[in-house]
Amino acid sequence: MTEALHDEDGSRWAGQGAGLPQKQQAVDAPTISAAALRLFAERGYRATTMSDIGAAIGIRGPSLYRHVTSKQVLLGGIMVDTMRALIADQRAALDAGGDVSLQLRRIVEAHVRYHAAHREQAFVGNREIENLEQPYRDEVLRLRRTYERGLRTVIERGCAEGDFTVAEPRLASYAILDMGMGVSAWFRPDGPHGAEQIAYTYADHAIRMLTGRSSEGATTADA
Amino acid sequence: MTEALHDEDGSRWAGQGAGLPQKQQAVDAPTISAAALRLFAERGYRATTMSDIGAAIGIRGPSLYRHVTSKQVLLGGIMVDTMRALIADQRAALDAGGDVSLQLRRIVEAHVRYHAAHREQAFVGNREIENLEQPYRDEVLRLRRTYERGLRTVIERGCAEGDFTVAEPRLASYAILDMGMGVSAWFRPDGPHGAEQIAYTYADHAIRMLTGRSSEGATTADA
DNA sequence: CCTACCGATCGGTAGG
DNA sequence: CCTACCGATCGGTAGG
Known part of the structure; x- marks a missing residue:
């Protein structure tokens, strides 16, 4: 216990003291x-x-x-890894084939599933961007753009093929991504809804959002 | 400039020094x-x-x-004021009458409009909750529950009256609130979309989400 | 409204 | 892997 030991790079240190490891x-x-x-x-x-x-x-x-190396490197690693995992999941969803509607469902399910199953990663990834220094910051922002483009491209293809009917694919992609990101803020593993149920329901939300008849109810815009 | 002056509570101080006010x-x-x-x-x-x-x-x-009084009181005031403004806007939307579909549209438009027009308030209100101390923290959380319940109640009424067709009104309310909250993170006053356009488009999204035919595309749930 | 300063915190290094 | 410590930061107070 108090004998000198070799640590990983060969230097010596005097012992471990009396503190009990938690x-x-x-x-x-x-x-x-x-x-x-x-x-x-x-x-x-x-x-x-x-x-x-x-x-x-x-x-x-x-x-x-x-x-x-530093606290900052810890944060950077977490955030970059999170974006890479999200992009990998999105790519797998796309590679699974199917028509544009099925692809969209798979993308949204993967997105929401990740934000529930890895809620801490997703939550930190969304909240700590302003505490992220270069070069991590630009890298994470670049990966986020890639990720958004992946969803938007599917929406645009769906519009071109006549399956989807949104006027602004970019606004639709923001809405879908943001509602999924919100899951990481309120999801609790012991809550009333499971990750799979939420993923499925949110994919329904997205499909409905993209396929409804256009301007449905009456309009307002007074205030 | 260097003469003694009276400040607001009657004590004296020696002058303003040489610094130029910004x-x-x-x-x-x-x-x-x-x-x-x-x-x-x-x-x-x-x-x-x-x-x-x-x-x-x-x-x-x-x-x-x-x-x-303190930096913390500054934050608390900002966050409480923000929630009160959101609730007041929501109440006004409800009081404007109309059928449940129109009320929902007004509520969502008010929600999104606030998150665009007051993006800094909304953004801070959503990001700094863990930096908020008591009693502000509990007060803000209480106001947030009130706000969520306002939207959910309309969704539930729409379901009861047959206008809406969601299985889980709470999940739908979370999705709608979260997609609107996201606006405060990316909206820019000089961006390509105006606050009113976004509010209108997002209300469309919400109406579609609540009124689409149920389980539309094929299902997945393999991964 | 200012300068001077206290007390506490914290990331990271020295050296063993 | 530890203790001791440096250097810097920061919210808030004293006192004028």
Whole structure:
């Protein structure tokens, strides 16, 4: 316990002190990132200290720097990984084939499923953009544009083929993406609705939004 | 310039120093709150310092305490005012009468219009909840529940009267509120779409979502 | 409304 | 992986 040990890069340190680790788990970069994600989601990036992250895995704040470069790199990794996962899921939905209506359903289901099943990633990814520094920030914004374009392209194709009837595909894509992103803010694993049910229902919402008869009710626009 | 003056509560101070005010505007609580709102929206609550807010209106950070109690009270006031304005707009939409479909359209238009026309308020209101302390936090959460219930009640009435056909009114209300809230994140006054156009289009989206024939396309749910 | 300053916090480094 | 600590930041107060 107090004997000198070799750490990963061969230097020596004097021991582990008397503090009891909170949880006996492997301390590596993915473990740290997972703890950081949970804390960033719960209390926000700026309100989370390196000491908090360390405590969550049973070590002191400074010891984290053995495994990770900085707090900012932790955030950047989380956000870039999140966008890559979303894009991969979207691509898989597109590659599954089917007509444009089925493709749209699969894209929306994948989108909503991710925001429910990985609500912390999605929530942090949506809220902490202004705390993200370069080069992560531009990279994440670029990936977000790619992701939006994927959905919009399907909507536009559906309009061209006569299946969809929206005047502004971009506004429709924003509406669909935003309603799905909202799921990450209120979804609870132990809540009354399961992720699959929500994904299915939201895909219904999207299909209806894109296929309804145009200007349905009376108009207003007075106030 | 260097002569002693009386300030608002009768005490004396020695002068204004040599700093040039950035803008010659009245310094009062509403002016400070407006500057704080702009900065909170741009860089976030925690990233905004009292010195930043002061500089935006040409005074030093400590001088703000002549007019406001604390940074937290600034945030609380902004967020409570925002929710009250949203609820007032929703109530006005309901009081305008009409059938359930028209009421729904008015509610959604008011919701989206606010999130475009007052995008900074709405954006801050949605992002800084975890930075809000008591009693503001509970008050804002209470107002949000009231607001959601207002929309959901109309959806439920529409279902009872046969105009709407959603299985889960709560999920539909979340979807509609979240897509409108998203507007506050991407709307730009000089962008290609005006606030009124977006409000009208989103009300169309909502009406379609609520009135489409049920389960339209093929189903998926494999992945 | 200002300057000076207190007290607390925090990311990251030194050195073992 | 630890303790000790640096340097910087920041909300708020003192006192004029």
